[in-house]
Amino acid sequence: MDRTLLITGASSGIGAACARLAAAPGQHLLLHYGRNREGAEAVAKDARAKGATVTLLQADVGDATEIARLGAEMAEAADPALPLHLINNAGIVDQRASLADLTAERLTRMFAVNTVGAILVAQAAVALMRRGAGGQIVNVSSTAARKGMGGEYVDYAASKAAIDCFTIGLADELAAEGIRVNAVRPGLIETEIHAKGGQPERLDSIGHTPPLGRPGSTEEVAEVILWLLSDSASYVTRTVVDVAGGR
Numbered sequence: 001m002d003r004t005l006l007i008t009g010a011s012s013g014i015g016a017a018c019a020r021l022a023a024a025p026g027q028h029l030l031l032h033y034g035r036n037r038e039g040a041e042a043v044a045k046d047a048r049a050k051g052a053t054v055t056l057l058q059a060d061v062g063d064a065t066e067i068a069r070l071g072a073e074m075a076e077a078a079d080p081a082l083p084l085h086l087i088n089n090a091g092i093v094d095q096r097a098s099l100a101d102l103t104a105e106r107l108t109r110m111f112a113v114n115t116v117g118a119i120l121v122a123q124a125a126v127a128l129m130r131r132g133a134g135g136q137i138v139n140v141s142s143t144a145a146r147k148g149m150g151g152e153y154v155d156y157a158a159s160k161a162a163i164d165c166f167t168i169g170l171a172d173e174l175a176a177e178g179i180r181v182n183a184v185r186p187g188l189i190e191t192e193i194h195a196k197g198g199q200p201e202r203l204d205s206i207g208h209t210p211p212l213g214r215p216g217s218t219e220e221v222a223e224v225i226l227w228l229l230s231d232s233a234s235y236v237t238r239t240v241v242d243v244a245g246g247r
């Protein structure tokens with residue numbers, strides 16, 4: 001099916017895997033990135049080699065002004081005659097910290113990127129879906145939203161729990177327009193996010209703990225996301241799917 005597919009945070013990890021897996025003729029990829037232009041270009045090259053068309057879009061999704069600019073660029077790049085699918089994936093974690101160590105600055109940034117940013121990107125995308133051709137949304141949450149992550153990342157967990165709730169509410173709001181809204185909760189997935197959060201050893205130390213006995217790959221998460229966006233999931237909305245090896 002021809003479509004425009006907007007992926008935020010597409011330069012690495014789960015977002016990059018979604019882009020590479022979706023890439024095919026008829027797929028018009030809008031690959032958003034924050035700072036990693038090189039990573040985004042590498043993903044774009046792979047996607048074009050598989051027959052997709054690609055537009056790169058840059059914005060800090062922790063900044064509402066930049067998201068407004070991103071929305072205008074999306075409007076220009078997306079063909080109004082095609083459905084728009086959104087993978088709302090960009091996100092951050094921070095250093096392991098307990099309550100006493102959380103600063104207002106850290107909390108503000110965490111929620112600006114993971115929660116406010118995701119909601120504003122969805123708002124911009126839905127405005128384009130309403131030009132006529134409709135669309136679908138998958139938000140990327142985390143199993144942290146269920147676990148709370150006490151003593152580690154309660155702020156990250158809370159920012160993702162908000163995404164679970166947003167998914168349910170937005171699904172209700174948009175169902176009558178045929179726009180399905182779902183989310184995935186990845187568990188321990190092999191990406192750089194652990195190192196970015198100051199724990200490069202995280203997968204080595206606890207990657208074996210899910211019942212399936214190993215961490216997940218980015219492709220395993222991408223498969224579920226792309227299925228949720230597909231017509232095969234046409235009766236699935238308002239659902240949050242764990243992709244977490246059983247935990």
Ligand code: NAI
Pocket residue numbers: 008009010011012013014015033034035036059060061062089090091092093113140141142143144185186187188189190191192193194196
């Ligand atoms: P990643 O660090 O490779 O991907 C995150 C992407 O978001 C990067 O491309 C990054 O550039 C982008 N990003 C972050 N802040 C941004 C900002 N302010 N503006 C623009 N772009 C920004 O890591 P990963 O693991 O692929 O993360 C993707 C999503 O999956 C995130 O939302 C993360 O919270 C979630 N997740 C990951 C898990 C894991 O174990 N890897 C587990 C649960 C959830």
